[in-house]
Amino acid sequence: MSLIVQKFGGSSVRDAQRIRNVAGIIAETYLEGNDVLVVLSAQGDTTDDLIAKAEEINSHPSKREMDMLLSTGEQISVALCAMALESMGLPCVSLTAWQVGIQTTAVHGDARIKRIDSERVQAELDQHRIVLITGFQGMDRAGDVTTLGRGGSDTSAVALAAAFRAKLCQIYTDVDGVYTADPRIVPNARHLDEITYDEMLELASQGAGVLHNRSVELAKKFRVDLEVLSSLERKPGTKVKEVTKVEKTTIAGVAKDTSIARIALIGLRHNPGVAFQVFDLLSKHNINVDLILQSIGREDSKDISFTVHEKDLEDARAILTENQEVLCFDHIEVDGNIGKVSIVGAGLMTNCGMAARMFEALYEAGINIQMINTSEIRVSVLLDEGDVDRAVRAIHAKFFDEI
Numbered sequence: 001m002s003l004i005v006q007k008f009g010g011s012s013v014r015d016a017q018r019i020r021n022v023a024g025i026i027a028e029t030y031l032e033g034n035d036v037l038v039v040l041s042a043q044g045d046t047t048d049d050l051i052a053k054a055e056e057i058n059s060h061p062s063k064r065e066m067d068m069l070l071s072t073g074e075q076i077s078v079a080l081c082a083m084a085l086e087s088m089g090l091p092c093v094s095l096t097a098w099q100v101g102i103q104t105t106a107v108h109g110d111a112r113i114k115r116i117d118s119e120r121v122q123a124e125l126d127q128h129r130i131v132l133i134t135g136f137q138g139m140d141r142a143g144d145v146t147t148l149g150r151g152g153s154d155t156s157a158v159a160l161a162a163a164f165r166a167k168l169c170q171i172y173t174d175v176d177g178v179y180t181a182d183p184r185i186v187p188n189a190r191h192l193d194e195i196t197y198d199e200m201l202e203l204a205s206q207g208a209g210v211l212h213n214r215s216v217e218l219a220k221k222f223r224v225d226l227e228v229l230s231s232l233e234r235k236p237g238t239k240v241k242e243v244t245k246v247e248k249t250t251i252a253g254v255a256k257d258t259s260i261a262r263i264a265l266i267g268l269r270h271n272p273g274v275a276f277q278v279f280d281l282l283s284k285h286n287i288n289v290d291l292i293l294q295s296i297g298r299e300d301s302k303d304i305s306f307t308v309h310e311k312d313l314e315d316a317r318a319i320l321t322e323n324q325e326v327l328c329f330d331h332i333e334v335d336g337n338i339g340k341v342s343i344v345g346a347g348l349m350t351n352c353g354m355a356a357r358m359f360e361a362l363y364e365a366g367i368n369i370q371m372i373n374t375s376e377i378r379v380s381v382l383l384d385e386g387d388v389d390r391a392v393r394a395i396h397a398k399f400f401d402e403i
């Protein structure tokens with residue numbers, strides 16, 4: 001018997017009808033003779049609604065209590081879906097991540113999976129039960145509930161697929177696969193039949209929310225066969241794999257991220273070790289930094305600008321301000337109205353003209369670039385938030401509409 005992991009996102013389990021639809025897909029896979037491990041997200045907008053509820057009570061709740069609250073959404077989904085399967089006469093059991101033993105780091109709101117206990121799940125699979133597991137959550141060493149970051153159920157699914165050596169990990173969502181851009185922004189975006197782990201990782205890390213970036217990282221590391229497909233239409237999705245047959249003459253896609261903010265430290269001492277002090281301080285507070293730009297030093301001072309996730313902006317500003325004397329900067333400037341647009345493609349490695357085409361598209365659209373950052377297979381630009389969607393469309397048209 002082979003094991004298949006199937007993950008269904010929030011829109012796929014939005015209401016009773018969608019849960020029955022999902023139960024139908026699970027039942028079909030089980031009745032074909034497979035073991036099935038199901039991972040579910042919270043229904044519809046439940047996680048956002050829970051965040052709003054918390055804000056009504058306390059505008060700065062502790063991250064521990066936030067995790068305690070947010071993890072409840074997924075528990076509702078697995079119980080309801082198990083009931084749907086029960087009503088079809090199928091053997092099943094729903095489990096929380098705590099019952100399974102999904103152990104994570106203690107970073108509330110952004111925990112990483114460290115280990116998954118196999119005993120309970122294996123015992124249930126041995127009884128030929130369909131096992132439904134809450135996505136997005138785990139527990140730390142102290143036994144406290146943690147969550148994996150928004151969109152983290154994908155990562156739960158891939159981690160379980162790796163731990164139980166599943167034949168396939170299917171991520172069911174509200175689109176029939178990965179497109180060359182978010183189809184909600186670019187309606188004529190193209191469907192990709194396949195994409196490499198590396199390209200998908202870059203796209204996901206740069207804001208293509210169709211997959212949680214850490215899920216792709218894990219899939220690559222443990223060679224999990226990953227497929228993104230629609231829970232609403234029966235058609236082939238997108239396969240994420242090591243090597244694809246696609247010609248690398250164009251990019252794989254365009255992604256945008258507007259959940260970032262820019263911080264600039266103005267008038268830093270122009271001495272060795274200053275960048276180390278700034279970024280070491282932020283990393284000790286678990287604040288990830290993305291794009292970094294340092295100005296050419298003046299006589300005795302320089303400026304450093306960098307981006308952080310907008311959720312970390314206030315913490316980062318407070319930590320840096322508290323340490324202003326040690327870090328010796330003149331003042332701090334922040335800008336939350338920025339966004340990042342990226343192109344990703346294995347072809348970028350060998351074709352330097354592609355970056356120029358991206359900049360040409362922005363020039364033609366009259367959009368100003370604030371910062372540029374590249375990796376082997378990616379070029380990212382920082383823009384005013386208001387220009388982001390227009391930039392995505394202009395760049396996509398440049399690569400896919402022009403011959």
Ligand code: ADP
Pocket residue numbers: 008009010011012041151172173174175177178179180181182183184207208209210211253
């Ligand atoms: P789920 O609740 O199933 O996890 P998400 O909302 O997290 O679903 O992810 C699916 C959404 O990702 C799509 O509805 C689409 O708008 C968005 N998306 C962003 N970039 C892309 C892309 N390149 N290809 C497909 N979908 C994308």
Ligand code: ASP
Pocket residue numbers: 009010041042047048073135136149150151152153154
């Ligand atoms: N429910 C969580 C969220 O909305 C996790 C997920 O959907 O993957 O972010």
Ligand code: MG
Pocket residue numbers: 009151154209210211212
């Ligand atoms: Mg998602």
